[in-house]
Amino acid sequence: DARVxxxxxxxxxxxxxxxxxxxxxxxGHNTVFWYRQTMMQGLELLAYFRNRAPxxxxxxxxxxxxxxxxxxxxxxxxxxxxxxxxxxxYFCASGNRGEETQYFGPGTRLLVL
Amino acid sequence: xxxxEQDPGPLSVPEGAIVSLNCTYSNSAFQYFMWYRQYSRKGPxxxxxTYSSGNKEDGRFTAQVDxxxxxxxxxxxxxxxxxxxxxxxxxxxxxxxxxxxxxTQVVVTP
Numbered sequence: 650d651a652r653v654x655x656x657x658x659x660x661x662x663x664x665x666x667x668x669x670x671x672x673x674x675x676x677g678h679n680t681v682f683w684y685r686q687t688m689m690q691g692l693e694l695l696a697y698f699r700n701r702a703p704x705x706x707x708x709x710x711x712x713x714x715x716x717x718x719x720x721x722x723x724x725x726x727x728x729x730x731x732x733x734x735x736x737x738x739y740f741c742a743s744g745n746r747g748e749e750t751q752y753f754g755p756g757t758r759l760l761v762l
Numbered sequence: 763x764x765x766x767e768q769d770p771g772p773l774s775v776p777e778g779a780i781v782s783l784n785c786t787y788s789n790s791a792f793q794y795f796m797w798y799r800q801y802s803r804k805g806p807x808x809x810x811x812t813y814s815s816g817n818k819e820d821g822r823f824t825a826q827v828d829x830x831x832x833x834x835x836x837x838x839x840x841x842x843x844x845x846x847x848x849x850x851x852x853x854x855x856x857x858x859x860x861x862x863x864x865x866t867q868v869v870v871t872p
Contacts, residue, residue, distance in 0.1 A: 653805075692806075692850070692862040705859070740805055749794040749813075751860060753805035 651675045653754035655741050661760045667729040670757045672741030673722055681724045682742040682751060683709075683716055692740070698724065699746060731761045765789050768851055768863030777872050781838035785851035785863045788832065792853040792861075795827050797836045800848045800865065809849070810836065841870045 654673045662668055674681045682697040696706035701718040709716065713732070718724045728735055738758050742751040768785045775781055783797075793814055798806035810825040812818045812834075818825045826835040834853070838845055851863040 691864045694859055697859075742805075749854060749860075750796065750808050750811055752808065753798075755805045758803075 653741055653743050653752055655739075655754040655757050657757060658755060659758045661762065662731055663762050664732055665730040666761075667727065668731050668735075668759060668761075670726045670739055670741075670759075672724040672726075672743075672754060674724065674741070674743030675752055676722070678743035678745050678752075679721075680744045680746055680751075681718060682744075683724070683726050684740040684742065684753075685737045686740060686756070687737045695726070695739075731759075733761045735759060736761050763788070766851065766853060766861045766863045769866055770864050772867040772869055774869045774871060775841055777841060777843060777870055779841050779870075781836075781841045781845065781868055781870070783836040783838075783849050783851075783866050783868070785834050785853075786832055787834075787853060787861075789855065789861075790829070790832065791855035791858070793856055794854050795825070795834050796852040796860075797823075797825055798850045798852060798862075800850060802847075806850055838868075841868075843870050843872050846870045 656671045680699045683695040686692045695709040696716040698718045715727045738756045740756045742753045744751040766787045795812045797810040799809045800806040815827045815829045822839045824837040848865040848867045850865040854860045
């Protein structure tokens with residue numbers, strides 16, 4: 650049963666600390682998405698990659714967030730320095746170009762104190 | 763104004779009833795329409811996918827798209843307590859980003 654995996658599942662940190670979230674997309678998928686979900690804003694697209702190349706990161710605060718795909722099996726999202734307003738659930742999703750559906754991971758629940 | 767509007771609910775129904783959910787949208791270029799189900803503290807899971815207009819049925823679930831009215835619906839027949847979740851509509855145009863509704867919380871009471 651192929652699925653997207655994310656680590657860590659939960660993260661509590663203090664303001665100013667670096668946070669790194671990791672995602673393993675479904676094997677064979679060439680597109681990876683990062684979303685943030687909050688009660689107020691719902692699901693927001695932060696960035697996405699195709700064939701490991703960043704295509705759009707316009708939804709991401711550039712000064713503190715960065716996203717990379719070191720290889721086809723790993724995507725990372727970093728926040729440095731973290732702020733309390735970054736507290737949210739961060740989801741990774743993967744899919745294939747030409748297929749419009751996306752498959753979500755279980756999320757990383759981040760709390761910045 | 764958001765491109766996709768969805769009533770957040772909650773929507774409470776008795777077990778066995780039909781659940782009716784809907785979203786409206788403003789962008790006539792949207793062609794791909796999806797419904798995701800999200801259980802508490804889980805990631806969204808794809809439930810139904812429809813291209814352009816029309817109906818699609820999968821078991822107890824029926825998705826409808828009315829492009830002329832810019833309106834999509836999801837019906838759940840013979841609802842079960844296990845259907846209690848948040849249902850998010852999502853849609854996109856060709857080459858565009860997936861736009862999500864706010865999600866409707868559904869509670870099916872035994």
